[in-house]
Amino acid sequence: MKKISFLGAGSMAEAMISGLLQAQICTKEGIVATNRSNDEQLMYLHETYGINTTRNKRDFIQDADIIVLACKPKDASSGVSSICEYVQEHQLIISVMAGIPTSYITQLLGKNNPIIRVMPNTSATIGKSATAISASLHANEEHVALAHTLFTTIGVVQTVEENDLDAVTGLSGSGPAYVYYLVEAMEKAAQEIGLDHQTAKPLILQTIIGAAEMLKHSQKHPSILRKEVTSQGGTTEAGIATLQQYNYEEAMIACIKNATKRSKEMGEVYSKEK
Numbered sequence: 310m311k312k313i314s315f316l317g318a319g320s321m322a323e324a325m326i327s328g329l330l331q332a333q334i335c336t337k338e339g340i341v342a343t344n345r346s347n348d349e350q351l352m353y354l355h356e357t358y359g360i361n362t363t364r365n366k367r368d369f370i371q372d373a374d375i376i377v378l379a380c381k382p383k384d385a386s387s388g389v390s391s392i393c394e395y396v397q398e399h400q401l402i403i404s405v406m407a408g409i410p411t412s413y414i415t416q417l418l419g420k421n422n423p424i425i426r427v428m429p430n431t432s433a434t435i436g437k438s439a440t441a442i443s444a445s446l447h448a449n450e451e452h453v454a455l456a457h458t459l460f461t462t463i464g465v466v467q468t469v470e471e472n473d474l475d476a477v478t479g480l481s482g483s484g485p486a487y488v489y490y491l492v493e494a495m496e497k498a499a500q501e502i503g504l505d506h507q508t509a510k511p512l513i514l515q516t517i518i519g520a521a522e523m524l525k526h527s528q529k530h531p532s533i534l535r536k537e538v539t540s541q542g543g544t545t546e547a548g549i550a551t552l553q554q555y556n557y558e559e560a561m562i563a564c565i566k567n568a569t570k571r572s573k574e575m576g577e578v579y580s581k582e583k
């Protein structure tokens with residue numbers, strides 16, 4: 310059982326902690342989390358998951374096999390600088406920070422630790438993350454395999470080149486939010502067409518789950534599955550025509566491209582800080 314320390318105790322750290330404990334990949338005693346200043350959040354994580362929490366950076370680091378960097382990209386410099394004197398070179402660093410290159414983390418650490426840069430998503434909470442991992446210069450196949458094993462317990466894992474991680478961030482890191490936005494819109498629409506929330510919610514949910522399962526299990530291309538729903542002169546055709554009028558496809562492509570661009574920008578901006 311590996312001991313894992315989380316620098317940053319927000320949404321992503323919680324999603325991973327919850328997923329890792331459910332998968333029994335580590336014990337609650339083997340997890341420690343720290344954050345910048347929010348005592349209530351540390352208390353919440355301790356009470357909810359039974360994990361350890363501390364503000365003492367030496368205690369935080371000393372027994373860790375793996376240190377997960379889960380603070381915001383803008384806090385990369387302050388976060389890593391606050392622990393670098395205690396980090397030992399054999400400890401595996403896993404960074405989930407969007408945009409932040411492993412070369413910059415190495416520079417901040419001033420040590421050649423193996424680093425695996427990862428882009429999971431918050432569906433890790435229920436073991437359903439879509440995660441991409443990539444290795445730094447100093448990480449070997451064993452480190453990649455360990456990260457792969459770890460993240461497989463909280464979902465599906467793809468290994469990619471570090472260059473591709475900005476695109477992954479725009480696609481699947483942010484991706485759950487695009488789906489939640491769709492559901493928000495469907496809920497508003499349901500209300501406007503006269504369905505009460507209690508009736509509409511399970512219908513919307515099962516529509517999303519059913520379509521996702523169809524995409525997973527059917528061999529058919531999504532465009533074929535869409536055509537199978539669309540009767541000539543029918544309701545779907547009318548609905549899709551409206552989506553096309555509003556440039557739905559272009560909007561989605563532009564959304565993912567802009568999120569990817571922002572990941573690159575964050576890397577460029579925050580990697581200049583010292």
Ligand SMILES: NC(=O)C1=CN([C@@H]2O[C@H](COP(=O)(O)OP(=O)(O)OC[C@H]3O[C@@H](n4cnc5c(N)ncnc54)[C@H](O)[C@@H]3O)[C@@H](O)[C@H]2O)C=CC1
Nearest residue numbers: 317318319320321344345379380381382384387388406407
């Ligand atoms: N939320 C998401 O869906 C995803 C987030 N990420 C990445 O995960 C990272 C964390 O994101 P969230 O959990 O959403 O943010 P969050 O704001 O919920 O949590 C950030 C945490 O970092 C802590 N922190 C900040 N500076 C610190 C310091 N100097 N020392 C110790 N702790 C410090 C904060 O106190 C807080 O606990 C980000 O880098 C983000 O790019 C990656 C994939 C998905």
Ligand SMILES: O=C(O)[C@@H]1CCC=N1
Nearest residue numbers: 407478481482483484
């Ligand atoms: O919005 C963000 O910057 C982070 C990275 C991927 C998901 N959330």
